[in-house]
Amino acid sequence: MNCPRCVQRIHRAAESCPHCGFSIADADAQFGIDPVQIRCLTDSAGILRRRDRQSVEAAMEKITRRFPQIFVALYTGSLGDAANIRPFSFWLLNRAVYEDAPSGMANDAGILVTIDPESKAATMVFGYLLDPFLCTQDIFECLSRAHPYWLDGRYADGFLKALNHLEVILRKKFKKARRDSKPQNPKPLAPHPAEDLGKGVRALDQTIAEPPTTEEATS
Amino acid sequence: MKFLAHFTTALAVISVTLLAASPTPASANPSPAESPPPSGEIVRPFIPIPEKFIPAYFGKRPESYLIDPQKLLSPSDFRDRLAFLNYHASDSAIDLFVFVIGADQEIPAGVKLDEIIGRFFSNGRPAVIVFYYPNSVQRSTLLLSPSIANTIPQTEQRRILESAVMQANRKSNVSEQTEQFLVQVSIRIYWMEQMISGKSAKNDKVPHANLNPALSKSAAKAAGFAKLQEVVMQLMIPAAAAFVTLVIIALLVAWRRLTARHFFPVHQVETRLGGNHAAGVGAVITFASTKVPPASQREQVSDFSRRF
Numbered sequence: 001m002n003c004p005r006c007v008q009r010i011h012r013a014a015e016s017c018p019h020c021g022f023s024i025a026d027a028d029a030q031f032g033i034d035p036v037q038i039r040c041l042t043d044s045a046g047i048l049r050r051r052d053r054q055s056v057e058a059a060m061e062k063i064t065r066r067f068p069q070i071f072v073a074l075y076t077g078s079l080g081d082a083a084n085i086r087p088f089s090f091w092l093l094n095r096a097v098y099e100d101a102p103s104g105m106a107n108d109a110g111i112l113v114t115i116d117p118e119s120k121a122a123t124m125v126f127g128y129l130l131d132p133f134l135c136t137q138d139i140f141e142c143l144s145r146a147h148p149y150w151l152d153g154r155y156a157d158g159f160l161k162a163l164n165h166l167e168v169i170l171r172k173k174f175k176k177a178r179r180d181s182k183p184q185n186p187k188p189l190a191p192h193p194a195e196d197l198g199k200g201v202r203a204l205d206q207t208i209a210e211p212p213t214t215e216e217a218t219s
Numbered sequence: 220m221k222f223l224a225h226f227t228t229a230l231a232v233i234s235v236t237l238l239a240a241s242p243t244p245a246s247a248n249p250s251p252a253e254s255p256p257p258s259g260e261i262v263r264p265f266i267p268i269p270e271k272f273i274p275a276y277f278g279k280r281p282e283s284y285l286i287d288p289q290k291l292l293s294p295s296d297f298r299d300r301l302a303f304l305n306y307h308a309s310d311s312a313i314d315l316f317v318f319v320i321g322a323d324q325e326i327p328a329g330v331k332l333d334e335i336i337g338r339f340f341s342n343g344r345p346a347v348i349v350f351y352y353p354n355s356v357q358r359s360t361l362l363l364s365p366s367i368a369n370t371i372p373q374t375e376q377r378r379i380l381e382s383a384v385m386q387a388n389r390k391s392n393v394s395e396q397t398e399q400f401l402v403q404v405s406i407r408i409y410w411m412e413q414m415i416s417g418k419s420a421k422n423d424k425v426p427h428a429n430l431n432p433a434l435s436k437s438a439a440k441a442a443g444f445a446k447l448q449e450v451v452m453q454l455m456i457p458a459a460a461a462f463v464t465l466v467i468i469a470l471l472v473a474w475r476r477l478t479a480r481h482f483f484p485v486h487q488v489e490t491r492l493g494g495n496h497a498a499g500v501g502a503v504i505t506f507a508s509t510k511v512p513p514a515s516q517r518e519q520v521s522d523f524s525r526r527f
Contacts, residue, residue: 090499
């Protein structure tokens with residue numbers, strides 16, 4: 001798990017980044033505290049043509065049709081600095097109110113793609129629903145598929161490629177999740193070596209703290 | 220007209236029957252004059268083929284499949300019949316030679332057909348030699364080259380001629396009669412080939428002893444092809460059924476995949492960094508330059524680190 005600002009590893013339940021202190025409050029201070037009402041496809045940068053918008057919306061709906069718990073959102077806009085894109089996406093997925101999102105679906109189920117055509121950067125983030133199933137590498141693979149198209153300025157084509165690969169990955173992850181959720185006879189886990197090491201260290205500490213008596217020493 | 224046609228057919232059948240009843244209808248030296256004339260018919264003596272045409276008929280091995288030195292057939296008929304005989308020769312392993320003789324003529328007694336056939340038709344492809352009399356089809360005779368003469372029984376040879384005469388007599392026009400006659404002989408030659416190749420050996424009991432090697436080879440090839448065709452026809456329906464079943468299954472699987480809906484199990488996840496819906500987990504890619512491929516961006520680092 002990485003911090004959106006410093007990309008350093010953070011604990012699973014960290015309230016703020018232990019390295020840079022980043023939290024949603026910092027993002028709120030930077031981008032605004034009030035919820036923003038937008039549509040799932042928001043092309044603030046104006047990089048999509050009318051025909052592109054139709055195909056993009058169709059691809060987004062397709063994902064929702066295949067995976068009814070999930071929706072996809074695309075935001076394009078100029079953020080000024082490439083460094084802003086990661087915290088911005090984090091902030092947007094938490095603060096946005098998607099007016100055309102499927103009813104009863106919270107942003108936990110969202111996958112947000114943000115494209116900044118000015119700083120030539122794009123990011124993909126997902127909500128807590130997919131947290132146990134997807135990892136950074138999966139998302140990066142999707143963005144890699146779009147990379148050659150985005151280099152040419154074909155943003156819609158790149159986005160469609162990314163979504164196609166995302167669907168493949170989601171299907172794989174779904175199969176794995178279904179397989180893992182089947183009742184099995186789990187083997188008892190072997191104790192983690194670190195735990196043994198900890199026990200040993202604690203025992204050593206205890207020994208140092210309480211030196212053996214003379215009787216114990218002689219026996 | 221209908222009555223006339225029936226009458227003609229009946230006459231032809233009677234003629235053929237009489238011909239079949241003759242002791243050696245397809246013998247080496249047929250003498251049609253020997254057969255008794257039908258009752259009521261005026262008996263006219265046959266005249267021998269004029270001497271000047273004898274060399275053209277019997278002087279050498281025919282260079283054409285249609286021998287008509289007297290020009291008894293009209294030019295267009297001659298051309299059409301010759302074209303048909305050439306086609307037959309290209310399609311069949313047994314050639315068909317037709318000698319056209321006048322209705323009131325006969326082969327001179329001095330001509331030994333046995334000897335002529337033996338001399339001219341012993342070598343080369345097997346052949347069926349027909350002496351055809353326009354306007355008097357029932358007098359036609361049929362001989363076989365030595366290579367197949369012993370293979371085809373006399374009864375079968377007689378049957379070939381009878382059926383050809385019968386077909387010819389169904390037509391009133393000489394040209395059509397000739398055409399029908401030759402077509403029927405050609406068809407019967409095909410069956411003769413089949414018989415030689417052994418396909419109908421069970422029914423006809425034709426010996427294969429004197430089979431010409433060239434004929435045997437082509438006949439075996441034809442039989443092999445026919446067998447293959449039969450096997451293919453037999454397998455066609457099950458194969459088509461299996462193919463259709465597979466296509467249906469593939470379509471069903473594809474349809475199921477396309478319409479399948481996937482629901483992920485919902486896990487309780489602790490919120491992080493104060494985000495109620497997401498923790499900002501994801502990836503960033505830059506596409507500012509072709510010199511920075513995705514492979515070099517796989518390791519996600521902060522923008523600060525990337526700059527330095």
